[in-house]
Amino acid sequence: MNLSTEQSRRNFLRTLAIGAGGMAVLGSYGFIFQEESANGEIKAIVVDFTKCAGCRTCETACSAYNHQVEIDGQLMKGLGNPDLSNIKVWHYNPDVDIPVTCFLCEDAPCIEACPIAIDPVTGRKALYRDETFSTIKCDLDRCIGCGKCSKACHEKSGGVIFPNKETGKPERMCTLCDGDPQCVKYCPYGALQYLTITPDMPLRNTSPDKIAEKMIEQYYQGY
Amino acid sequence: MKGYNGIILEIDLTSETINKKQIPEEDLLNYIGGRGLGMKLLYDYLPEAGVDPLSPENPLLIMPGPFSGFPIPSSSRTCVVTKSPKTFPLSKKYEHSSTVSYSNMGGFVGPEIRFAGYDGLLITGKAKKPVYIFIEDDVVEIRNASRYWGMGTDKFDKYFIEDLRDRKFESFYIGPAGENLVPYASVINTAARAAGRGGVGCVMGSKNLKAVAVKGTGMPTVANHKDYLDLLEKARVSFSEDTDNRKFWRDEGTTGALKYSSDRGSQAVKNYSEGTFEGIENLATESARKKIWKRDFACFSCALSCTKSGYAKGAYGTMVHDAPEYETGTMLGANLMIDSLEGLAKLIFVADDYGMDIISAGNTIGFLMECYEKQLIDKDFLDGIDLQWGSVDASLQMLHKIGKMEGVGKLAAQGVKPLAGKIGKGSENFAIHVKGHELAAWNVPAYEKTGISYTTANRGACHLNGGDISEQDGIAIMDSLGACAFAEGWYKDELHYRHFLSALTGLEWSEKEFDKAGERIFNLEKMMNYREGFDRNDDILPERFYTNKFTMGPKEGAVVDREEFKNKMDEYYEARGWNKETSRPTDEKLEELGLGFLT
Ligand code: SF4
Numbered sequence A: 001m002n003l004s005t006e007q008s009r010r011n012f013l014r015t016l017a018i019g020a021g022g023m024a025v026l027g028s029y030g031f032i033f034q035e036e037s038a039n040g041e042i043k044a045i046v047v048d049f050t051k052c053a054g055c056r057t058c059e060t061a062c063s064a065y066n067h068q069v070e071i072d073g074q075l076m077k078g079l080g081n082p083d084l085s086n087i088k089v090w091h092y093n094p095d096v097d098i099p100v101t102c103f104l105c106e107d108a109p110c111i112e113a114c115p116i117a118i119d120p121v122t123g124r125k126a127l128y129r130d131e132t133f134s135t136i137k138c139d140l141d142r143c144i145g146c147g148k149c150s151k152a153c154h155e156k157s158g159g160v161i162f163p164n165k166e167t168g169k170p171e172r173m174c175t176l177c178d179g180d181p182q183c184v185k186y187c188p189y190g191a192l193q194y195l196t197i198t199p200d201m202p203l204r205n206t207s208p209d210k211i212a213e214k215m216i217e218q219y220y221q222g223y
Numbered sequence B: 001m002k003g004y005n006g007i008i009l010e011i012d013l014t015s016e017t018i019n020k021k022q023i024p025e026e027d028l029l030n031y032i033g034g035r036g037l038g039m040k041l042l043y044d045y046l047p048e049a050g051v052d053p054l055s056p057e058n059p060l061l062i063m064p065g066p067f068s069g070f071p072i073p074s075s076s077r078t079c080v081v082t083k084s085p086k087t088f089p090l091s092k093k094y095e096h097s098s099t100v101s102y103s104n105m106g107g108f109v110g111p112e113i114r115f116a117g118y119d120g121l122l123i124t125g126k127a128k129k130p131v132y133i134f135i136e137d138d139v140v141e142i143r144n145a146s147r148y149w150g151m152g153t154d155k156f157d158k159y160f161i162e163d164l165r166d167r168k169f170e171s172f173y174i175g176p177a178g179e180n181l182v183p184y185a186s187v188i189n190t191a192a193r194a195a196g197r198g199g200v201g202c203v204m205g206s207k208n209l210k211a212v213a214v215k216g217t218g219m220p221t222v223a224n225h226k227d228y229l230d231l232l233e234k235a236r237v238s239f240s241e242d243t244d245n246r247k248f249w250r251d252e253g254t255t256g257a258l259k260y261s262s263d264r265g266s267q268a269v270k271n272y273s274e275g276t277f278e279g280i281e282n283l284a285t286e287s288a289r290k291k292i293w294k295r296d297f298a299c300f301s302c303a304l305s306c307t308k309s310g311y312a313k314g315a316y317g318t319m320v321h322d323a324p325e326y327e328t329g330t331m332l333g334a335n336l337m338i339d340s341l342e343g344l345a346k347l348i349f350v351a352d353d354y355g356m357d358i359i360s361a362g363n364t365i366g367f368l369m370e371c372y373e374k375q376l377i378d379k380d381f382l383d384g385i386d387l388q389w390g391s392v393d394a395s396l397q398m399l400h401k402i403g404k405m406e407g408v409g410k411l412a413a414q415g416v417k418p419l420a421g422k423i424g425k426g427s428e429n430f431a432i433h434v435k436g437h438e439l440a441a442w443n444v445p446a447y448e449k450t451g452i453s454y455t456t457a458n459r460g461a462c463h464l465n466g467g468d469i470s471e472q473d474g475i476a477i478m479d480s481l482g483a484c485a486f487a488e489g490w491y492k493d494e495l496h497y498r499h500f501l502s503a504l505t506g507l508e509w510s511e512k513e514f515d516k517a518g519e520r521i522f523n524l525e526k527m528m529n530y531r532e533g534f535d536r537n538d539d540i541l542p543e544r545f546y547t548n549k550f551t552m553g554p555k556e557g558a559v560v561d562r563e564e565f566k567n568k569m570d571e572y573y574e575a576r577g578w579n580k581e582t583s584r585p586t587d588e589k590l591e592e593l594g595l596g597f598l599t
């Protein structure tokens, strides 16, 4: 099931290369997330928008893993309610589907916008970058639910944070599934990959609306 | 019951009342969901036989199944169920005698209905002005839709979501054809996914209902969580394998059938007078891939992505949401002798934009082309349209007329049976319908099972009905679960549908009980038709298939043998446990199926 074997990785990179050559659309868009691994290489989840069929399987896989349930004392994956997913596939007419999850922006406008003072001991605001996977996390005890992080993310990046309806505290930040991204694992079309990338790739931190515009231009002459 | 929300959302547009109604567990057990449960509700809600399908009393049901919303691969389907505005018996028992209707659509809206907390929507009444229904979990509102009235489905799809200001909403809607009460108007979702057949969009239009928008945040619970997860994992693994079957759907979708069917002499060509189309290469996969297709897209949680979208260039330049697939490519292509791919794409776009059933529309235009060629009608009859075989422009003009219910379009909108009644002069012989419902893109003469599928379908001629009893009952089950027929091949043995349903509900569904449920649903539909006055005399093939010989292709010379077909039908009724003379299910059969209330 997991497609990240050496072979499929090479194929995937080849598609990327074609994309850069201007034949296919991909390549240029789509870093969903980046992470610096121990040897300094950056790993990211990359979307190949030419392969995404908009099936939303990724949403259900993400939700099932990140919202586990206890059954007879045993922790199991949940049912996969897509509303709880950290990756969201946005659909547009003309037909394009744009999967977006936290980009892990280097400048993290969400953290920037967080008004809670940096804790001198941990060096963290209420919203902070976790060391293990460089993911964005929220200290629910310190967070006051002001919604500024969400607003910043929607204005300056992918618009992935949605505040909890009751508490206003940020949700839907990608966890990278403890290093085994479920969206990548279960995408039936091989549209998502967890890859080593170079940091200068374009169109990061981009809103799905803008990405959709590009895709529509490319596919349907802007119809 | 686990696996279900247990609730039908009832909306009456006349009184503007909204009611969340508990579904009796017994009905879930007996009719499963989707098409089956929809039929039971239709039976319960129709006050009596003979109700005018376009009256406020006729309920419109939007029915996802118990699989819809769970990420069980390829289970996004939703059935629209209502009393048909499109069918007639030979001898009318009531002024408004008609069959049941059910039409199936994929996409995302069915799952979303389940996320919002319902197992279906039941819409009755008629709004005073055009409205749409807004559903966000518990919040249900009837809202003004005047500004959308008259809008084509493509434009509507774009504007509506902008107005809702939240792309998480899913919706279904009608186009001008539904508003204008074209009897074969369709219901559309996600730009061009259609519940096309049986006039469901016409019923929606008769209620002054333009659209339903729905968004939900919940999900039904399941009984055996672990079993369910295990089954899901296995299903996903089996779908991820690059089998030929999966490749077929991904690479070609149903478009692959265009050439396949033409090559085996089973395509509807030139108003069904031929089974093979010489120009098929121009319309088929390779051509579409070269000229139009840009991407594949899938329904909710589907690994097959049979839908292909793109852009057609040239004089007929058009957005292509999903074209050509087998039915649309045949009915507006081969059946009209049209071999221009871009022209075909344009016709499909326009028909979808009006929100009309492309099968009935293509069949009807083909019929008129033949009448025109045989000089049974003249140009005046056609409002000056030079309706020659193969003409894209003339066909386009016809679609506009039909969608607007203007001039000859008003007649053509009624379909081939009423048209033949008006034109006469022997045209009945090549009016290709069963019970007033036009046949689809699979031609009959060389393939007897296709004939059975058409004659015995409960919504009138239907290519998705199944050619024998076990197929028919099996399809009734799939339509009731929310499962897509294209993925059936994966759900065998340890992945059989019944295991999923058992895990969801916690009830052990035996193979026998499962098959029986399908039979029960089919018989309920049959009885509803029977009480409207449909009997064996209505289960007949168009005369053409007995007399017209194909002049080319592998099935050259093929016709249906009248006597043989009659015998097949005899065998069919007997095997069904139905009375051979009348086609009525016997009381014993009904009792056996738990349908004693119909005896
Ligand atoms: S699972 Fe893959 S193909 Fe499906 S929506 Fe997600 S990224 Fe796209």
Ligand code: SF4
Pocket (backbone or CB within 6 Å): A101, A102, A103, A104, A105, A108, A109, A110, A111, A136, A152, A153, A154, A157, A158, A159, A160, A161, A173, A205
């Ligand atoms: S701004 Fe949004 S996309 Fe960027 S790191 Fe923060 S949460 Fe992620």
Ligand code: SF4
Pocket (backbone or CB within 6 Å): A061, A062, A063, A066, A085, A086, A087, A101, A173, A174, A175, A176, A177, A180, A181, A182, A183, A184
């Ligand atoms: S990596 Fe995990 S948490 Fe992040 S989007 Fe994918 S599935 Fe969701």
